[in-house]
Amino acid sequence: MEHLHQSFTVQYNYNIFFTSSLFLPENELLSRFLVNLNPSVTVKKILFVIDEGVANAHKDLNTQIKTYFAKYSQTQLIQDILVIPGGEQVKNDTQYFDQVLEAINLHGIDRHSFVAAIGGGALLDMVGYAATVAHRGIKHIRIPSTVLSQNDSGVGVKNGINYFNKKNFLGTFSPPVAVFNDEVFLSTLSDRDWRSGIAEAIKVALIKDREFFEWLEVNAIALANRDPAAMNYQIWRCAKLHIEHIRSADPFENGSARPLDFGHWSAHKLEYLTNFEVRHGEAVAMGIALDTVYSNLSGRISAEDAQRVIFLIQQLGFELTHPLLQVIEGNSPILQGLEEFREHLGGELTITLLTGLGSGEEVHEIDADILKQAAAILNNQAAIIQH
Amino acid sequence: MEHLHQSFTVQYNYNIFFTSSLFLPENELLSRFLVNLNPSVTVKKILFVIDEGVANAHKDLNTQIKTYFAKYSQTQLIQDILVIPGGEQVKNDTQYFDQVLEAINLHGIDRHSFVAAIGGGALLDMVGYAATVAHRGIKHIRIPSTVLSQNDSGVGVKNGINYFNKKNFLGTFSPPVAVFNDEVFLSTLSDRDWRSGIAEAIKVALIKDREFFEWLEVNAIALANRDPAAMNYQIWRCAKLHIEHIRSADPFENGSARPLDFGHWSAHKLEYLTNFEVRHGEAVAMGIALDTVYSNLSGRISAEDAQRVIFLIQQLGFELTHPLLQVIEGNSPILQGLEEFREHLGGELTITLLTGLGSGEEVHEIDADILKQAAAILNNQAAIIQH
Known part of the structure; x- marks a missing residue:
């Protein structure tokens, strides 16, 4: 008709x-x-x-x-x-x-x-x-x-x-x-709020911009010590990467384009579980650490690269993980968070993992055993196991 | 910077x-x-x-x-x-x-x-x-x-x-x-609701599409008698003109593009004043009649053209005007409506008037005396005075 x-x-x-x-x-x-x-x-x-x-x-x-x-x-x-x-x-x-x-x-x-x-x-x-x-x-x-x-x-x-x-x-x-x-x-x-937002810079650098990641490594101490010039540059470059992503993809998310949310699926759940006592940026830093170790354990990046990420997070003064991010038998809130994230996306799970320092890929399946191992490694503050 | x-x-x-x-x-x-x-x-x-x-x-x-x-x-x-x-x-x-x-x-x-x-x-x-x-x-x-x-x-x-x-x-x-x-x-x-919406077709035909106006003249009786084929065509063509206007202008009205609102400034006020007992389309038909006679009295269209519009409105079964649309000395709700419309537009008044059957122009000033005369003419159901 x-x-x-x-x-x-x-x-x-x-x-x-x-x-x-x-x-x-x-x-x-x-x-x-x-x-x-x-x-x-x-x-x-x-x-x-x-x-x-x-x-x-x-x-x-x-x-x-x-x-x-x-x-x-x-x-x-x-x-x-x-x-x-x-x-x-x-x-x-x-x-x-x-x-x-x-x-x-x-x-x-x-x-x-x-x-x-x-x-x-x-x-x-x-x-x-x-x-x-x-x-x-x-x-x-x-x-x-x-x-x-x-x-x-x-x-x-x-x-x-x-x-x-x-x-x-x-x-x-x-x-x-x-x-x-x-x-x-x-x-x-406050120092917490000054630091917290830098987690988004690590996130976007890791999936989009290796050079910026390396700049963050070089300037981690200056940032942690509240150097204004380093902070201004970090903000400018991070904002630039974010608006470029919005422009290049699907600004109003009408299709299936993904927002820049590396490390965020577990962070959202953790913020909620702690009644927002863990700040967004702090949770994102932990989420990045988790998905980075997972990326190594699942064979996507080298242990050396994963170690660089963990070291940067620590140098900036972030905690690496939280008890609620551990996978335990039975009712793990983190696995429940994964399921909620799947529902939120409308059926199909899509998670970004690293394939290098500055590049990511989307996966549609997360292995609970590998996730458990990754969380445990961070919990023990253990060195990354060579893959 | x-x-x-x-x-x-x-x-x-x-x-x-x-x-x-x-x-x-x-x-x-x-x-x-x-x-x-x-x-x-x-x-x-x-x-x-x-x-x-x-x-x-x-x-x-x-x-x-x-x-x-x-x-x-x-x-x-x-x-x-x-x-x-x-x-x-x-x-x-x-x-x-x-x-x-x-x-x-x-x-x-x-x-x-x-x-x-x-x-x-x-x-x-x-x-x-x-x-x-x-x-x-x-x-x-x-x-x-x-x-x-x-x-x-x-x-x-x-x-x-x-x-x-x-x-x-x-x-x-x-x-x-x-x-x-x-x-x-x-x-x-109901007959009222069937008729009411046709006012928007008269509106858009008058400022955009003379051929459609003439089609409405030919089919006024069929429309008033609830002929489904005539109604379907009216809806199709009117919807087409509306979506073309949205497309060609400024769909989300970010700039100063005007919506298709010929005859609407007084209609909004009348609906409100009668607590919506006068239906939107009925008020719009009266608003069109008013602005059409005003267009004639202010020298923009011929009395013959104005008469054709009034006749079409009547043939479709609409009332031509309402006591609350009269301009009276002192506190005229219609003049207050004009002022509210100016405020709503953010300072400058913009009203569409007819320059022909199928074409309009925007004006930024309405003469209260001419408006009074136009309303009175409609109120007396008088014939349009030759300009």
Whole structure:
């Protein structure tokens, strides 16, 4: 029978800017961006939502923003700046999502105006989701405040909140109009948070970019010692690899393209089992260690290469594994996590393993015995067995 | 300072199928579509959500669907078919949105599975929104059951629910994976609903397609007398014009492209003022009459052309105007509606007026005196004054 065919493409563009002291009155970067986007629009408002952790660490941020927009007044700052808790709780309780929607409604933020979020990945996810669904999409700006969000989640296209106790049950694929990575926010991070995000750099280097992996080896001590120049380069290169992956594959995951999730299947389960006491990056470092040793034991990479990965993880100050990642007889949460991951993918399991330092392959089967052996090796902090 | 640039395009494709008796066991159309989309996926589920009005008018629909999927069992039907009220209330109260999310969660509908909605535009909007945000986008199928949704809203890319008493405050631009226009659902519509949707055909013909306008003139009596063949052609051509407009312009309205909303600015206000007792299509017919007479009085079209439009609207059985559309001294709701429309657009007013039968132009100013005169002319059912 006859039908009509609809077909069109939508173009998405945005920049990730790298700066220092975004709200210093001399720094025109943000104001110039706001003015130049759709210059024909006469009234543009901007609503800020700030992570409480950032607000506490930067007590004068509120005043800085107000001073900044008093100078650059072409964009109309909503004086009522929202401060909202950060961390996973902001995605678990819909009252925060509602709070952002209420502010959008109260202040008449329309599709030509902006919602800017300053904070860690969880806050950015929640605010991005609220901005995307309000009026079918208000322009949103991400100002990530952690290593993890500056080099990975904050520069991507996903947002979401948790619902029915399920991570990101509600959300969309929706690019921001811009990302501003400000190094000033990194200076006040705890050592754990400073380190944690680097796990995503190890991940992407291992499956995409051997040269970057070697750079991480050379700079591991500098990174662990909080050298700002090393951190800035790490963030820039990691962000670059992430956005290139999004661009080259299937940005909104409509087909079967896989996200960059090497080492993540066990990490997700571990975060959940520890009620997020193990941070995402810490769990990912353990997940990378596990899948790296598995890659060696299953004959994909040499013991020497696996050893280099383990050594890098240790030099950066990460723990290698966790008791809950062990495979034990009977009810192993990690094997259950594997099964949940299979379900999440819609039937067929797909896990990335290493075939070298800088290259990976997708496999559809994980051998429980090899996994048990890999976890045990890490647990014993034992040297990698020569394959 | 340095920055990274992200740029990518996303391709959207879907078909609008025209059929009769979609769930007849001999009709393979739906099953073939479901099986052929991403054939590598092993388990695909389908959850149905049905408009109560449709369920009441088609008592055996539930059984038909179950019989259909018992035969075409490659796709796993969720046996618990949701029946939900239709009409604007389904967008006003979030309990219905939650009900769809709960079913998606309970039955483990993932991104490879389908949510199919059968109903009028309001139900399709609500279900489309729920499907789009669950798991960052479950594939959704629209089966519009009214003239209005088959020829206009159901074939487009928007969804949404009302929030804070504002129409479509929450929603997204998100194309369905397919639309199935089944003529069987039209046969049970009331005369009001049968007629109402034809207003969108007049609208799109007037600004895009003179030949279609002339076809509507020739077939007005057949349409008013519920001739199925005339209705099928009207729906096919109107849907075609709508999807071509979406394709050619700016599908997700990221720039300043205007939707096809000739005659709509006053219609929205009237629907709201009458608490939706005046149906959308009825209000649009009055809005078209108003903007057509305005187009004549402001020197854009001849009185003869305006007369042809008014005559067509009357032949189809529509009312020409409503007391609330009159401009009176002091507090005119219609002038307030104009101001709200300006705010909704973000500062600059843009209204489409006719420059001929089949062509329009955008204007940024409406003269209150001319508007008053146009409304009065329609109110008096007077003949159009020769310009």
